[in-house]
Amino acid sequence: MFAPVPKPWIMGIAPYVPGRSKTDDGRKVVKLSSNENPLGTAPEARAAFAAAANDLERYPDASAAVLREAIGARYGLDPARIIYGTGSDEVLHLVAGAYAGPGDEVIFVRYGFAVYEIAARRVGATPVVAPDKDYATDVDAILAAVTPATKVVYIANPNNPTGTFAGRDEIARLHAGLPRDVMLVIDQAYGEYIESGDDDGALELAKTQANVIVTRTFSKIYGLAAERIGWGYGSAEAVEAMHRIRMPFNLTTAGQGAALAALEAQDFVEASRVHNAEWRAWLTAEVGKLGNAGLRAVPSMCNFVLVLFEGPVSAETAYKGLMDAGYIVRWLPGQGLPHGLRISIGTAEETQGVMAALREIVERG
Numbered sequence: 516m517f518a519p520v521p522k523p524w525i526m527g528i529a530p531y532v533p534g535r536s537k538t539d540d541g542r543k544v545v546k547l548s549s550n551e552n553p554l555g556t557a558p559e560a561r562a563a564f565a566a567a568a569n570d571l572e573r574y575p576d577a578s579a580a581v582l583r584e585a586i587g588a589r590y591g592l593d594p595a596r597i598i599y600g601t602g603s604d605e606v607l608h609l610v611a612g613a614y615a616g617p618g619d620e621v622i623f624v625r626y627g628f629a630v631y632e633i634a635a636r637r638v639g640a641t642p643v644v645a646p647d648k649d650y651a652t653d654v655d656a657i658l659a660a661v662t663p664a665t666k667v668v669y670i671a672n673p674n675n676p677t678g679t680f681a682g683r684d685e686i687a688r689l690h691a692g693l694p695r696d697v698m699l700v701i702d703q704a705y706g707e708y709i710e711s712g713d714d715d716g717a718l719e720l721a722k723t724q725a726n727v728i729v730t731r732t733f734s735k736i737y738g739l740a741a742e743r744i745g746w747g748y749g750s751a752e753a754v755e756a757m758h759r760i761r762m763p764f765n766l767t768t769a770g771q772g773a774a775l776a777a778l779e780a781q782d783f784v785e786a787s788r789v790h791n792a793e794w795r796a797w798l799t800a801e802v803g804k805l806g807n808a809g810l811r812a813v814p815s816m817c818n819f820v821l822v823l824f825e826g827p828v829s830a831e832t833a834y835k836g837l838m839d840a841g842y843i844v845r846w847l848p849g850q851g852l853p854h855g856l857r858i859s860i861g862t863a864e865e866t867q868g869v870m871a872a873l874r875e876i877v878e879r880g
């Protein structure tokens with residue numbers, strides 16, 4: 516019997532694995548596996564979401580005009596050059612869709628965000644992995660991977676799942692070293708967690724360079740992961756190309772309203788940033804105290820810490836032990852990190868709790 520056959524490049528995709536929220540036996544536990552905001556969502560954003568219940572029969576504003584204006588005002592950008600997506604994940608896919616196809620190459624770093632590979636394969640392009648430099652982005656390795664077939668380079672800055680950050684000079688050097696016809700995508704999903712003095716200059720580059728697109732999200736510090744709102748900034752030409760393949764009405768009315776309110780609630784954003792900085796530093800220091808057991812925290816600029824297990828206790832043992840203790844973190848063997856656990860920063864209580872459980876597992880051996 517004949518049956519329709521999916522494209523071989525689609526069958527080459529390893530499906531995205533989301534962070535878990537339940538144990539194998541279905542117990543609900545503290546979820547520190549998806550880098551969500553432990554402080555929740557600004558009350559103003561919740562109220563805006565609820566208000567959207569009055570307009571359910573109408574299509575949303577397809578142009579997301581009010582939200583684009585507000586994003587433009589906050590970040591000093593031209594609203595006409597803002598593309599938006601069902602999460603920044605959609606924007607990442609739009610770039611591949613517009614600029615890459617069969618025969619083309621798409622570069623990302625070894626310990627990069629899983630969506631880049633999926634986006635590349637989805638359009639039939641060939642993924643190319645650039646080696647890391649002690650888990651961080653290695654600009655020279657990326658530049659060395661460029662060939663005449665390269666069409667897109669994706670980097671997250673700071674990076675997930677490592678938390679590492681490439682500074683302004685490194686980003687400038689990466690851009691300067693790329694051919695002008697290669698699109699450089701700088702994914703700033705964690706951009707708001709960066710201290711202002713450490714700006715990587717990506718948005719400035721995107722303002723003037725035709726081959727730079729920056730992506731941002733409302734899923735992380737803004738606490739709106741459920742609503743799937745992301746955006747990107749690029750040249751007028753790039754944005755126009757991506758609009759052609761974007762789903763019509765891809766941002767819901769409730770999502771646009773909630774994002775708009777979240778953007779205005781900057782007190783909440785600041786409180787989230789301060790909370791994160793405090794507990795990330797604490798968790799990093801506490802993991803450091805387990806150095807003699809082979810544990811090491813990769814220095815992070817994000818709302819999570821990647822803990823490496825290089826001693827007798829394996830990441831897998833710790834992952835299972837933490838699950839038994841009531842904490843789900845992210846173990847990433849599928850991303851080449853069988854020896855690492857990514858732990859999202861939780862509330863004070865959750866962060867202290869997961870650390871206490873981890874300490875006990877390590878001491879038990």
Ligand SMILES: *Cc1c(COP(=O)(O)O)cnc(C)c1O
Nearest residue numbers: 602603604628675704732734745
């Ligand atoms: C979480 C995350 C995103 C985006 O998520 P959306 O919810 O789709 O906006 C993008 N890039 C990185 C590196 C992330 O960690």
